[in-house]
Each structure stands twice: as structure tokens, then as C-alpha cells.
Amino acid sequence: SYKIGFIGLGQMGGRMCKRLIEGNDVIAFDVNKNRLKQVVDLGAKEAKSPKELAAYSDFILASLPDSNVVESVVFGQDGIIEGCQSGAVFIDLSSSRPASTQKIALELKKKNVSMLDAPVSRGVAAAEKGTLSMMVGGDAAVLEKCKPILQILATDIYHVGDIGAGHILKMLNNLVSSTCFIITAEALVLGAKAGLDPKLVNDVLNASSGRSYATEKRFPDYVFKNNLNSGFSIKLMHKDISMCLEFAQQMLVPLPVGSSVVQTYTTAMSQGRGDDDNLCMVEIMEKIVGVKVRT
Ligand code: NAD
Structure with a gap:
């Protein structure tokens, strides 16, 4: 004890x-x-x-x-x-x-x-x-x-x-996980706009080289079940990847892809969505295009 x-x-x-x-x-x-x-x-x-x-x-x-x-x-x-x-x-x-x-x-x-x-x-x-x-x-x-x-x-x-090394690695993890999540959402929204079935698109990504934690877990276990409550807020993810970007700037390491993922979250923050769940990023992207990837 x-x-x-x-x-x-x-x-x-x-x-x-x-x-x-x-x-x-x-x-x-x-x-x-x-x-x-x-x-x-x-x-x-x-x-x-x-x-x-x-x-x-x-x-x-x-x-x-x-x-x-x-x-x-x-x-x-x-x-x-x-x-x-x-x-x-x-x-x-x-x-x-x-x-x-x-x-x-x-x-x-x-x-x-x-x-x-x-x-x-x-x-x-x-x-x-x-x-x-x-x-x-x-x-x-x-x-x-x-x-x-x-x-x-x-x-x-x-x-x-x-x-400090643990905190560096955690920023790297969330840089990767947010990027995979956002890019998967972009692909599913585009697919939906083109008339493809979002679940089928995700299944095929999962069986192919587009697979990630987003396709394996976040979409099947939460988004497709219309459960946008994972217990992790938009503002905390925004904090993590903003911190990562700031760190990369100090280290003189460019993060062109990471920067644009941060901007996606900044848009959600500016709409007052910081306290909403991170998974609500999908809903925000659906609204912009006027399609649904959730059933
Ligand atoms: P949260 O907002 O749910 O919890 C934070 C807690 O801290 C709240 O209960 C709040 O009242 C308390 N708090 C705030 N200011 C305080 C103060 N001055 N003194 C004492 N308590 C205070 O956040 P969370 O989702 O539990 O995340 C906590 C940390 O873990 C964050 O750094 C987050 O980025 C990280 N994290 C979260 C998740 C997740 O899935 N939620 C996963 C991995 C890492």
C-alpha cells in the first residue's frame, strides 16, 4: 500500500x-x-x-x-x-x-x-x-x-x-493520431459526396493501405454508431497539436501537414466547439459539405 x-x-x-x-x-x-x-x-x-x-x-x-x-x-x-x-x-x-x-x-x-x-x-x-x-x-x-x-x-x-521525453513523444503521438483521424474524415466525406457508402469505404480502407487507429477503432466503434462521446475534447487535442507545432518551430523542423491539421481544429475552436468531443470534428466536416458519414 x-x-x-x-x-x-x-x-x-x-x-x-x-x-x-x-x-x-x-x-x-x-x-x-x-x-x-x-x-x-x-x-x-x-x-x-x-x-x-x-x-x-x-x-x-x-x-x-x-x-x-x-x-x-x-x-x-x-x-x-x-x-x-x-x-x-x-x-x-x-x-x-x-x-x-x-x-x-x-x-x-x-x-x-x-x-x-x-x-x-x-x-x-x-x-x-x-x-x-x-x-x-x-x-x-x-x-x-x-x-x-x-x-x-x-x-x-x-x-x-x-x-520531458515522455511529453515530447505524447505530442508526436497526437500529431499522428489527429492527422489520421482528420484525413480519414475528409476521405469519408468526399466518398459520401460521391455517393459511396461510408461504412463500406471504411471497411475497404481497413483492409488496405489506408488503415489506421481511426479506421480500426474511432469510426467503427464510435462515429458509425453515432456515438460522438469518447471523453476527449476538441480543445485538448487543439492544445496538444498546437504545442507540437510550437515545439517543431523552435527545433526548426517544418510540419506542413501537421500545421494544416491544427488549422482544422482552430476552425472548430473559433466556432465555440472547444468543449465538444474530439469526434465532433466529423460532424463539423459533414456540415461544411452537406453530407453524412454517420448512419
Ligand atoms: P478533463 O478536463 O476532463 O480533466 C481535467 C481535470 O482537472 C478536471 O477535473 C478539472 O476540474 C481539474 N482541474 C483544472 N484545474 C485544476 C486545478 N487548478 N487544480 C486542481 N484540479 C484542476 O481532462 P482529461 O480529458 O481528463 O485530460 C487530462 C489530461 O490528460 C490532459 O492533459 C489531456 O490532454 C490528457 N489526455 C486525455 C485523454 C482523454 O481521452 N480524455 C487521453 C490521453 C491524454
Whole structure:
């Protein structure tokens, strides 16, 4: 049994926290009181602040929207940095900005607290079942120490490099997954306009070289069932690929295809669709052309 603090109980964090409550001593915090109550009802202790949570925990886990929020929880008023105990580990499960992660790790080190970046993939269903994939940056020895906890959340844990490397890889993953998703939606919309059956088009893509996670999972399991609720919002995907683009600019690596995928999401954001599910991108594209790929 480990003393674990969990901050950020949203779509992903709420599900991960619930898994950890079983068999561990968990203290939780979220600014959203309803979400906090849900895990307290399952046996977690309630923290009044990240500081109080950190003072109680050997392992501090966070699943927050973005690096601005992660920094505010670490450095802000009653933040982790004020409460953390020497020897503790901070694990950022969010999809955060690598440079911010490296800065946080340096500051925590001054308090003798280590850090891992451990962003995840595969969505809310995998968070629920503990079958996430996880890409970890940081010290190998620290990862070994944290593995018993991380294995409650993820079945595939990759050590991908030093601190920040996990967050870099997560941006790369979402660059690829958003691109495959958007380009598949474009193809299906075009096919529908040309009179082809969208499901048949998808089946053939799946059996051919156009196959991807989008054709294998997102369209058959969600879109074609008219279920546009995967638990991942447009604004979070927009954040991930915008961050990736910004990073690529700094590295002087052109991303002509990635840039245009970001613009697709920016259009949705400007229409006020940020809080809608990522899968609603299909609905937005259907509307533009005046066809339906959903049955
Ligand atoms: P979410 O918006 O559902 O949850 C975020 C939670 O953080 C909310 O409960 C919110 O109240 C809480 N929060 C916000 N500010 C806070 C603060 N200052 N202090 C404490 N709590 C605060 O987001 P999510 O979908 O669970 O995603 C979390 C992270 O995981 C994001 O970085 C996202 O990009 C990433 N991610 C999401 C998915 C997915 O399928 N949803 C998959 C992989 C990675």
C-alpha cells in the first residue's frame, strides 16, 4: 500500500484515481467539488489544497488539462512545492509542454523531490480498465520505484528518455493520431459526396493501405454508431497539436501537414466547439459539405 496524492479528477484522472484507491492510501484534490466528492465517496481522503495533498504523499500524481494548470498547482498559492516531502516523486500524467516539465523537475529537485513525465494514450476506456499505454521520461531508477503504481494504470509502459521525453513523444503521438483521424474524415466525406457508402469505404480502407487507429477503432466503434462521446475534447487535442507545432518551430523542423491539421481544429475552436468531443470534428466536416458519414 502506497501513500498516493492524486490531483485532477477529470475524464482520465477520475478513472485512474479510482483504480489506485483500491489497495492504496489515496488523498485527492480537484477544484471541481463534484469530482472530488466522487472519489471521496469511494474512500479517498479529501485535500483542501495541493500543498496539503503533497504533505501527505510519497507519490504525487497529476492529470490536468495543460502545463499552465500543472505549473499553477506546483508553484501557485498552497502549491505542491510548499508541501512536498523530501524523497517524494511527482508524476505528471497530463499531456504537458516538455520545457515546462523540465523547469518543474529542476525546482522540485531543490526540495529533493524527483519527477517523471508519464503521459498516457488509448482514452477513457483504457483508463477505466488500467490498460493505458504510457510514455515515461526521467530517471530509470525513479521509474523502477514507481512501476508498481504505474502498472495499476497502464499495461504498456515505455521509458523513452530523460525528463520531458515522455511529453515530447505524447505530442508526436497526437500529431499522428489527429492527422489520421482528420484525413480519414475528409476521405469519408468526399466518398459520401460521391455517393459511396461510408461504412463500406471504411471497411475497404481497413483492409488496405489506408488503415489506421481511426479506421480500426474511432469510426467503427464510435462515429458509425453515432456515438460522438469518447471523453476527449476538441480543445485538448487543439492544445496538444498546437504545442507540437510550437515545439517543431523552435527545433526548426517544418510540419506542413501537421500545421494544416491544427488549422482544422482552430476552425472548430473559433466556432465555440472547444468543449465538444474530439469526434465532433466529423460532424463539423459533414456540415461544411452537406453530407453524412454517420448512419
Ligand atoms: P478533463 O478536463 O476532463 O480533466 C481535467 C481535470 O482537472 C478536471 O477535473 C478539472 O476540474 C481539474 N482541474 C483544472 N484545474 C485544476 C486545478 N487548478 N487544480 C486542481 N484540479 C484542476 O481532462 P482529461 O480529458 O481528463 O485530460 C487530462 C489530461 O490528460 C490532459 O492533459 C489531456 O490532454 C490528457 N489526455 C486525455 C485523454 C482523454 O481521452 N480524455 C487521453 C490521453 C491524454
